[in-house]
Amino acid sequence: MIRITLPDGSQKEFDHPATVSEIAAAIGRRLAKEALVGRVDGRLVDLSHVVPQDARVEILTGDAPEGVEILRHSTSHLMAQAVKQLFPEAQVTIGPAVENGFYYDFAYKRPFTLEDLTAIEGRMKELVRQDLPVARNEMPRDEAVAFFRSQGEEYKARLIEEIPADQTISLYRQGDFIDLCRGPHVPSTGKLGAFKLQRVAGAYWRGDSRNEQLQRIYGTAWPNQKALDAYLHFLEEAEKRDHRRLGKELDLFSLQDEAGGGLVFWHPMGSRIRGVIESFWKERHTAAGYEMLHTPHMANLELWRTSGHTEFYAESMFRPLTVDEQQYQIRPMNCPFHILIYKDRLRSYRELPIRWAELGTVYRYEMSGVLHGLFRVRGFTQDDAHIFCREDQIEQEIQAILDLTMEILSTYGFKHFDVYLSTRPDKAVGSDAIWERATTALRNAISARGLAFVEDVGGGAFYGPKIDVKITDAIGRKWQCSTIQLDFNLPERFDITYVGDDGERRRPIMIHRALMGSLERFFGILVEHFEGRFPLWLAPVQAAVLTITDAQNDWALAVRDQLRAVGLRVDADTRNEKIGWKIREHTLKKVPYLLIVGDKEKQNGTVSLRARSGQDLGVISAAEAVERLLTESRARRASDQPTP
């Protein structure tokens, strides 16, 4: 008798070793139909897997994340089968599930075209209709190598050769197609369906650019058509928000071919927003006990030798230039400069923690192919800060940084934070003891703020553990902006010290931290997050006063000046255009408030207030308008909805 325990705690008994399918059938017909894979004592297995003894069994469908992942993986195999049928000379390599979909890399004599993709997709649908069973077989490693080599699948053979000789290899067969795969897979091709091939791209064998290039086909796959449609719709939404498009439409910034790739030009409207972001940042940092620094954009290469950048960061740095026989390096980071200020005189333990912040512009060499709008550039400004403190101050400093991070980011409307803690990698500087104590301090600080976190064991930099924070934007995309890194290395390299209460020289701990990361990138994220509809406090033009005819020009200018007098960014539109046209133009520019003035308003000293949403907020006095906009702007409300 075999006893199967289900996730709800209930049990089923079988008088023989049952397959996962049989167990699913015993639970319910619908489940048996929708089942994709099973989990037996925590291990994912095929439905055909025989459960030989008492076990905990879970049946997974397309509703479970693991089920979807299997679905995607199986779809990549389906694609490989279709490709092999249409292009028998193509060799298969690897084809995993990835976020939202899958890919498969092929070695083929020529790149696949979009027409090929259509044909492949058509063949995949046909294979789904045939509902071919997907069967698992096992074979000794050497036999598998010989088998794939005989099939002309050199890459597969090479992959298997890397597997230990004594290990048994699993193969999956569906119709005429056999692939090496760990599995598990869906039981038959008929279980697949909602997929779409998206693009073809080059990818290197083993991800190494020294190796030969393969043809990678990307696709997306979902449990049902509805989910696929929703995802395709999401992609369209994301495209509408593209900061490169909105940046042009709203005249915020540009990248200039003549200047070179990855160098950002902030136009007046973008600069206004950046100015607001910077003042807010400075205000909160000053309140949190930071001092502001300004340091040079380049320095003698010797400094970068001391810091170790020439050794460990060389490939991201621009080549040095020669000045008066000396080599100068344009900076890829700000930290060495802050250290020089620290070193400029003797420091006492009484001064610690020292918190120094700088909106520091840095230049890093990025390969031309990776440049992307504001998200990946070669020159950008970090909201950088360095904290020099004693070891016993780490925990409270990290807590304070987390507080500041949450405060600043939530003001932009980011409410959900994913926190990651990365610990000691194999190669690291500093004693195990200091790593242990520092990592514990980070862990404590995160917990003290009631935050959940994921621990990335061994994911820290060689010089210290770190905390990364990801934010989630308005359409659910995650972005890592904030990073808090402990550094046991630079204080050592620069031999910085402070005098302790016992008169002895001691080594401070250094914390690097950036909340927004790169202002350029953060700004790009904001553009996409708000879809260009910046909340009042950020909007480059917060309000526009529109006249009906030129008879109201004097009143419009007076209203504009009243609003400007309290610091609001306001324009008057006195052009000889119809009001409908003016409203359209300013609405397309996403101006939060329009103040319309005709003869009635002029006579009564009022304005007619219209929100960006189109909502009519009624006629109010100019003084009320000033009060209302000023209050909302000062509140830094992140919503783009007007005050009710």
Added chain:
RNA sequence: GCUGGCGUAGCUCAAUCGGUAGAGCAGCUGAUUUGUAAUCAGCCGGUUGAGGGUUCGACUCCCUCCGCUAGCUCCA
């Protein structure tokens, strides 16, 4: 850097088989004085990314280069 895709007016796009490069918007000029998302007319605007080749003739076909763009870690 590598592989694919794309480069036509400031922007978005058209141009049949290789046969005189076109439209809307923007800009400029003028008319219109207008009440909550498009008033009308005229004008200006191009070495079709650059260079070379094939051809009687090239936006179109071929070659080289430049730029943009998608991708180039993720359990075989």
